[in-house]
Amino acid sequence: MKLSFPLLLFSTLLFIFIALSVPFAAGRKPHVINFRSRNLFPESFTWDPKSQHFIVGSTRHQKLIAVSDAGVVESLITDTSLPENSSFLGLTVDRYNNRLLACIHRPPSPESPTPFNALASYDLQSNRRLFLSPLLDEIEMVENAVANDVAVDFHGNAYVTNSGGDFIWKITLNGDVSILSKSKAYKSHPVDTTTDYHKCGLNGIVFSPRGYLLVVQSNTGKLYKVNVDDGAARAVILNRDLTAADGIAIRGDGVVLVVSQEKLYFLNSNDGWGEGGVYDETALERERFATAVTVGDERRVYVLYGHVMKGINGNEERDEFGIAEVESEKESEEEPVWLYILIGIGLFIFFIWRFQMHRLVESLNKKTV
Numbered sequence: 001m002k003l004s005f006p007l008l009l010f011s012t013l014l015f016i017f018i019a020l021s022v023p024f025a026a027g028r029k030p031h032v033i034n035f036r037s038r039n040l041f042p043e044s045f046t047w048d049p050k051s052q053h054f055i056v057g058s059t060r061h062q063k064l065i066a067v068s069d070a071g072v073v074e075s076l077i078t079d080t081s082l083p084e085n086s087s088f089l090g091l092t093v094d095r096y097n098n099r100l101l102a103c104i105h106r107p108p109s110p111e112s113p114t115p116f117n118a119l120a121s122y123d124l125q126s127n128r129r130l131f132l133s134p135l136l137d138e139i140e141m142v143e144n145a146v147a148n149d150v151a152v153d154f155h156g157n158a159y160v161t162n163s164g165g166d167f168i169w170k171i172t173l174n175g176d177v178s179i180l181s182k183s184k185a186y187k188s189h190p191v192d193t194t195t196d197y198h199k200c201g202l203n204g205i206v207f208s209p210r211g212y213l214l215v216v217q218s219n220t221g222k223l224y225k226v227n228v229d230d231g232a233a234r235a236v237i238l239n240r241d242l243t244a245a246d247g248i249a250i251r252g253d254g255v256v257l258v259v260s261q262e263k264l265y266f267l268n269s270n271d272g273w274g275e276g277g278v279y280d281e282t283a284l285e286r287e288r289f290a291t292a293v294t295v296g297d298e299r300r301v302y303v304l305y306g307h308v309m310k311g312i313n314g315n316e317e318r319d320e321f322g323i324a325e326v327e328s329e330k331e332s333e334e335e336p337v338w339l340y341i342l343i344g345i346g347l348f349i350f351f352i353w354r355f356q357m358h359r360l361v362e363s364l365n366k367k368t369v
Contacts, residue, residue, distance in 0.1 A: 031300065031325040035071040038319055041311020044103075044149075044247075045304045045323065046091040047296045048124065054296070054323060055100060056304070057088025059311050064088060064102070064122075067323065069297075077127050083116050085109070090149030090160070090205075097156050097173070098124045103147040104132070117147035119160055119171050131175035135160060144199060149247065151207040153228060159205055159213055166201040168215070168226065181231030189220040189235070197244055204248035204258065214273060216245035216258055223258070225273045237275040238267070247292040252299050259293040259303050262286050266328045280328040288322065300325050 037056075045056040045067075054067040055076060064077040083106045090103040099121050106116040121130040135147050144164035151159045156173035159180060166187060170180035191198050200218040207213055213226040214236075221241030226233045244260040251257060256267040256276070263283050269276035284290045288305035296302050305322040 030327055031069065031302075033067065033069060033071045033323040034320060035067045035073050035323070036319045037065055037073055037321065039311070039317060040065070040306070040321060041308055041318065042304060042306040042321060043087065043291050043308045044089055044091045045292050045294060045302075046093050046100075047294045047302070048093050048100075049095060049297070050098065050124070052297065054294070054302075055091060055093070056321075056323075057091050057102065059087040059089075059306075059308060062086055062088075064091075064100070077122055077129075079120070079129060081129075082120075082132075083112075086116065089147065092150050092152055092158075093124070094152045094156060094158075096154060099130065099156075100124055101150050101152055101158050103150050103160055105147050107146075115145055117145055117162075119147065119150065119158055119169075119175075119177075121158075121175065133171050133175040133177050135162070135169050135171075135177060146200075148200075148203050149205045151205045151213060153207045153211075157228070159207065159228070161202040161205045161215060163200045163203055163218070166217075168202065168205070168213070168231065179231075180228070181226055181233055183224075183226075183231065183233035185224060185233045185235055186217065189217075189222055191219045195219065195244075203246055206248045206250050206256075208250060208273075210272065212273075214248060214250070214256060216242055216248050218245055221245055223256075223267075223273075223276070236269070236273050239277040242278070246290075247294075247304075249293045249295050249301070251295050251301065257293050257295070257301055259284070259290050261289055261291075264290070264293060264301070264303060264326050266331075280330045282326050282328060284326070293326075296325075302326065 039060045040058045041060050042056045043059050045054050048055055056065050056067055062079050062082045066074045066076045082104060086104050086106040088102050089105050092101050094101055102120045104118040104120055108115045117135040119133045123130055146163040148161045148163040158171040160169040167179055168181040170178050198219045202215055203218045204216045205213055215224045215226055221243050223236040224233045225236055242258050242265055245258050247259045249257045258265040263281045265278050266280040267276050267278050289308050290303040290305055291308050292304040294302055302323050303326050307318060310316040
């Protein structure tokens with residue numbers, strides 16, 4: 001009996017664990033956060049793992065807010081020194097230096113025919129601005145230049161996409177600016193000029209832990225892998241174009257997430273992004289206009305519903321916006337597999353215990369006889 005008891009105990013505990021886990025895994029609903037902020041119309045957001053909240057920018061105001069997982073809103077940064085009518089576009093947290101990096105853009109106007117583009121760095125401990133680095137083309141001024149999104153590497157170097165000029169700026173930890181990549185690859189694919197986004201080129205950008213950049217191009221649906229040392233770029237061979245691609249993020253398991261107004265793409269690669277593929281896509285609420293994707297706590301994937309086009313048009317007032325967790329249907333179907341494996345192990349142990357008990361009973365019977 002002493003040999004059988006540990007097996008019996010382990011088997012019992014295993015079955016209890018499985019019984020509790022299966023309903024939880026099957027019953028969890030995606031996390032939805034509705035928050036209120038007057039006329040925010042955010043285009044960008046990011047997750048701050050240290051403070052455990054989202055940081056959300058505005059296209060109408062020169063401010064950034066913090067949004068908790070319960071939808072509680074707190075004012076984080078208000079930077080009135082920025083040019084009037086500036087917007088916060090791309091955002092990312094530099095977790096190694098506890099900074100927030102933000103792309104600043106002011107479109108041209110009759111009063112200011114030249115657009116303003118810059119990268120702002122804010123200390124997340126004090127919320128003090130560390131620098132504001134204007135972003136220019138070293139060769140020529142680009143009238144439709146847009147500092148759209150930002151990524152950061154392990155050394156604090158930031159990389160910003162120019163959606164109008166199809167190139168990438170590099171900004172050092174101290175705020176020094178140069179142009180990293182003006183690859184011909186960005187101009188090598190046809191653009192459908194009938195689409196609303198045909199003038200929007202390089203857009204979402206993310207730094208891979210393996211040491212390179214991945215960048216999406218809205219007007220071609222292409223994904224590029226970019227070398228951070230020399231700016232060399234090549235298009236990743238995909239099984240389909242990423243139509244109207246906007247924001248991009250990388251999950252901890254290496255899955256790349258690309259958001260558009262209508263869907264979230266789930267991509268993976270087996271060769272370090274020489275080739276890759278879309279293995280699932282999830283439909284989004286088109287009228288709410290998703291523009292950004294980020295990875296939150298426990299590798300959960302979230303998109304931002306900012307109604308941004310209505311905000312840019314300037315003809316609507318709005319208070320409520322949303323952050324929604326988005327799941328891959330295919331991954332959700334695969335999640336219970338590990339539970340079934342545990343059930344199999346539990347059954348195997350149970351039958352071993354039964355077999356041992358049977359042998360023990362036979363042995364006792366023989367001794368009794």
